[in-house]
Amino acid sequence: MQSRKKIFGKMRNFVIGTLVGSIVLSISGLTIAQEKPFSGKKITVAVLASGPKGPISAPLYYWRDKWEERTGAKLEIAEVPFGEMHEKIMTDLITGAGVYDGFITFSGWYGDYIAGDYIVPIEKYYNDPRFPKWSKETVIPALRDKHTWKDVWYGVPNDSDAQILYYVRSALTNPAYQAQFKEKYDYDLPVPPRTWQEVRDVAEFFNGWDWNGDGEPEYGIVAPLKVGEQAVHHFLSMAASFSVLPGPKIDKYHNTYYFDPETMEPLINQSGNIKALETMIELLKFGPPGMKTWSLGAGFDFFVRGKAALTWSWGDIGSLAQEEKSKIKGDCGCAPMPGSMYIWDREHQKSVHKYNFAGNTVGGSWHGVISRLSENPEVVYDLYAFQASKPINMWNMMTGYTGIDFGRTFHFLPPYGPASLDEFIKFGWDATDIQEYGEAYYENYTAPVMFEYLRILGTDEYWSILDIHLSEAYVGRETPKEALDRVYDEWVKTTKSLGKAQQLKLYQESIGYKK
């Protein structure tokens, strides 16, 4: 009896257990697997340290609760001081520590990641319906290679970087100033300036007198050129038009900037770059002398306070100009980077004097990649995909302090894209400003010639060498030719120490060179 009861009890327990179990399973299948797929998982993502209200890190903080609620996972935001971010990430990867599951990275570090096989492709997650949906098609073709390697996607889009020209609209369109300009230079004041020669004249014209009526003299142009920070990109974005020779495809002589894609010989001391550096040094005369040692923020601040007529930089200025402290809201003119009337043709060893313009994608285009050492790559991907999805990315871009810049296809206003002007106005943008801004970026990103993006092993070292010698030239310690010749020598040395064959291979792959 007892034993029968026991058996029965066991059976009953089994039946009930199975029933309950299957119900629980099916419910959990609905709620946990679909709504909270990563319960109990924890990921650590490195991002540059600027806090919950600062550029690039702000969106992670802002959306953290929503994302955690949706996935059930926990996100640890590991802030790393901007200046030391690369060494911190590389130390983690080189030593195999694996503290970070992923990093919001600068695009220039891809060469380091690929050479060391430190990051994983996202292709297998991209079409998986478990993850938030975003579309590769919304990444502008010019920016796609920031996220890919040999057409395989490693990064999930987030920020979009490129430099454009900014000008104080009311100053350049003032009829009285236009008349004075014409008298002095014998041509119409160009609004906006389309070549660096014109930029030079406009900068000279607006330098050293009070053209906005605030009782203090203003400057013609401003560019923050502190060594060891982001000055090098300000040179590259301008020098591109002096050096990148258009052609039907990427070959030995055409569409390249940094190296000869057949021999890995640096092209940095070619005539076009020397000309560009000379132009740059000329422009320095028409700006505040201190800008040679200003970091980026000081330059933004100066222009947004209406202290200079021209500047060129990233999209941040466009959104900073809309903020309360700005003196140029509604007055922030935008245009693509100017072109050059001088371009060096290496094939025929001669200069060509016709208009040349190369669009650029300089800068971080900060976005997420997944560490090879991560145990939860799919959770990291989910976070990135969540941030990349249209509504969230749109909010990030519109909100000035996030530092997420304009550049996905859905950011553009008609006729270039589907965005709505009212939305922008609701977020505090001036209508003319945003229209010009969008147009300038559209022209930049769709330029027929694009300035390549350096993504080989040790990219930071190559840039840093260039940066230091540019700065030497700005303060007159080296002539432009001396400076760039030294860069050439040091680049050759760097390439040798990193292994020329591998560097050449990485370089060819990164720019899509095919024999």
Place this chain on the structure above:
Amino acid sequence: MIFNREKNVKFVFLLPAVIFVLTLVIFPLVYSLRLSFCLARFGRNPIFIGLENYIDLLKDYKFWGTLKITLIFVLLTVSIEFFLGLTLALLFNREIRGRRYFRALLTLPMFATPVAIGYLGMTIFYEEAGPINNILALIGGPQKVPWLSNPTLAFASITLLDIWQWTPFCFVILLAGLQALPEQVYEAASLDGASGVQSLRYIILPLLGPVIVIVLLLRTVEAFKVFDIPFSLTGGGPGRATEFYSLFTYRTGLKYFNFGYASSLAYILLAIVILIITLFLKRVREVFE
């Protein structure tokens, strides 16, 4: 007991510190010394290349450039900090009302985080409208002095901040030394009718000798390693005008991930500093023996 034998006692006192240091640094020391003979880039396996790093280094104009400015910096800061510290110590070596509070204020700069000092320096030396240029203009001095964008002045600005931060170090130790001198020394000095300068030169400074050596020694070593302030204030620029030795080594090691070359730079510096200590600070010998 083995610990109580007279000849062992000294080791009981000395060894804990030596063992502590050795356990922690022996691996890093051997590791980096070995790397200094290798080509070691990023995460790759180091390749032994003998003395090539050291030979390259001697041929590297950047090495000589950074060594030169670092030596000038050490010479300038150590002598000025020492001189100011001594002057202050002499000033404070008498009864002044509220001396204790003034002294506390004067030691504060030592505790200011150098990275922050560098960043604050960017606003203090701001050329368009910084406080220094503003005050200079108010008292009729030069306008818009290019503190940071002129290579020589950028060097001077960093020197100035370093002097600001580390003069208190010299001051505190030298004042202690002065106050330790027995009263009789000062009495004898005044009895002899020696002038202030003479008694300083012939009586006080010689007696202060050992303290002076300690101060100079510690400051020299620290000045060679100046890093945080140029790192945050100028980034080594403009150009390479303020790229001090430590900054150069840091850049080579952790920015370029060229560990072999950075290690050889470090060991050359070690050799240079030890050479300077033994050659130029001859009195170190007396203090140490």
Place this chain on the structure above:
Amino acid sequence: MGNVFVLLGVLIAVIWAFSPFYWAIISSFKLPEDTFTISYIPFFQFKPTLQNWINEINFRGREIWNGIKNSIIVSISASLLAIFLGTMAGYALARFNFQKMKNKDIAVFFLSQRILPPVVMVIPFFLIMKSLKLLDTRLALILINTVFSLPFAVLIMRSIFKELPAELEEAALVDGCSRYSAFLRVLLPLAIPGLVATGMICFAFTWNEFLFALVLTYKKAVTMPIVIAGTAHTRGVDFWYVATRSLFAIIPPTVIAIALQKFIVRGLTFGAVKG
């Protein structure tokens, strides 16, 4: 006459030492957009605002508090450990003769730990701490800062002991004390003010240490200099937060410095004098 000059000199020195702090204080009460405008006197020249402090406490309060806590724990522990080891070693170098090794060479050995640029030690230290599972712990920072503070402790304590007459211990030894109790009971009490002064200097260096803290910590053990470095980002430096954070960071050492002030100079009074 002379006193006027002395007072003037002291005044200039105090103003010189304090003015950057004053600049930090007024910067912390200015709106970000006023950072680059000239004004020195709140209420008269600009309207002071608490906004920066409020933002810092609201958005970064946890990090800053965590950073201060870590900095205090690491600095005090490392200083104590350095004083403990440094006092013993300093005593040994002051009183005994290490014939073969030479006292000078031993002192240079300690000093050389401070000469070598830390950059080359960072990666191997990282590897050690990783294998000991000590990454992102305060213990790792304490151990390393102790190594780099020891030279100060050894050298300064050594001269302090040299200053004290050897007869003191000899008398105690004659009375039947062991070396250890002579050291502990007779010599050490006299050296306590010197210990404090040495501790302050070790504290200052640990407090300001940047590179090791940067590489070896991630979140839990982050110290104040790293929190301050976080004010520089892609859009440049947030000078107003540099000001608030460096003021936060200066408070604990100031309190300690003032509390221990009377020990410092009196302590060093014993030290370093007759080599």
